[in-house]
Amino acid sequence: MFLTLQDNDKRPIYQQIADGIKALIARGNLPEGTTLPSVRQVAADLGINLNTVAVAYRQLQEEGFVAVRHGAGAVIAPRTPRVVDPAELLKPLRTALTQLILAGLSAPGIEEMVRQELALLQQKGDTR
């Protein structure tokens, strides 16, 4: 198993799966060409419905992260810089930072957190 679901997470399950796989790609744990486990495999591992996993895979395909070939599984696609609306990316960052400020953290403290997180994301880390 390479993914775990968080019970207290508010995101839909399919989103947790998609985000989890994206994070693994971002960290380099799933290099180009890797074959993802089958939809049925993941569904069984996580004890969830098959359709839920399928939705996650479809999202990854639509966003260009994996290539799904009917009957042949899903493989990690070559990594191409995606074209995304920058404002769309800025919004969650802004929300996250607002929460940290309201929690009483200082700007320098937050910047340090960000540096640490970025360092973690850029090295091949463990999957947990």
Place this chain on the structure above:
Amino acid sequence: MFLTLQDNDKRPIYQQIADGIKALIARGNLPEGTTLPSVRQVAADLGINLNTVAVAYRQLQEEGFVAVRHGAGAVIAPRTPRVVDPAELLKPLRTALTQLILAGLSAPGIEEMVRQELALLQQKGDTR
């Protein structure tokens, strides 16, 4: 009017309102003691239902940002450092940073973005 709703925003309306007010508090635009406009007022301004605004206000109350007194309106509460599970705060930051990495941004570029956003949050800025 002090809030605007984004049509393309995926968050529920009541969440946009709550988050918007939190952002104003974080920026210092709504100092302690300020009385918020009534739920009816906000509902009329935004062209939405009264109950939707009430849900947002109730969330702000439960999270300790405002003191709601039945029959007497809602006022910004004294700002006390909230006790929150740090891991709970880290999660959205981590997700946001992952998206930025996947979009092809470099770590130094992201750090610069963070610095700019923090600067914006810490000055009494425009309401938008």
Place this chain on the structure above:
Amino acid sequence: MFLTLQDNDKRPIYQQIADGIKALIARGNLPEGTTLPSVRQVAADLGINLNTVAVAYRQLQEEGFVAVRHGAGAVIAPRTPRVVDPAELLKPLRTALTQLILAGLSAPGIEEMVRQELALLQQKGDTR
């Protein structure tokens, strides 16, 4: 001033006032015959509406704790054992105990808390 309002209290203000005065009577701090401060006095002290205090006094009168004479203020009535539906009294106790159990406290621990509280209630303590 002999009463304070708790901002984070969910009870209506008039109820906080009535309950507060009842607690003072229970502790013996307001013996029979004591004249309560006027409605206007209390309202000014607490910075609240005159009507709110009047509602509290009316409730105390209806429950027999004070005798209100038009133009002559309100005085603490002789303490007579009230006839109350026992089930009505049991309900808040039961709810309070349920909360304590769910918070993880043990039965002996709760019994000890009760003993301490009862001891506090039965000695003339400070007003706070």
Place this chain on the structure above:
Amino acid sequence: MFLTLQDNDKRPIYQQIADGIKALIARGNLPEGTTLPSVRQVAADLGINLNTVAVAYRQLQEEGFVAVRHGAGAVIAPRTPRVVDPAELLKPLRTALTQLILAGLSAPGIEEMVRQELALLQQKGDTR
């Protein structure tokens, strides 16, 4: 049916539902993993609106008693000792005890009532 509403109860309906379920959890009648009946089911059983039940369920979720999964029902969460401000827990107990004293009950009598109630709460009892 596993819950009944009291007509003479002053608490809002959604609160009665939430408190009722909490009491069942406290007594052990709803062990971890139990799936709660759907909001529609409960609403039909009690003859009330669907939204009213939904509010109760949402409260239970926010307080960590149940895990609600969109589209998959609500299940009793693993019971973790909640982190709550002790003063917050003491307040209702203190109010309840004050009422009992004022009704003329003696301290030993009250202690006995508490013991009985605690015994009831700690055995898997009848649902009433």
Place this chain on the structure above:
DNA sequence: GTGGTCTAGACCACG
């Protein structure tokens, strides 16, 4: 099927 959100409108409780 499930829960989540929103609307419209009513009535109540509080200050």
Place this chain on the structure above:
DNA sequence: GTGGTCTAGACCACC
């Protein structure tokens, strides 16, 4: 006037 609760009914998102 204020906010709180409840209903009725709609539509959406999720599993």
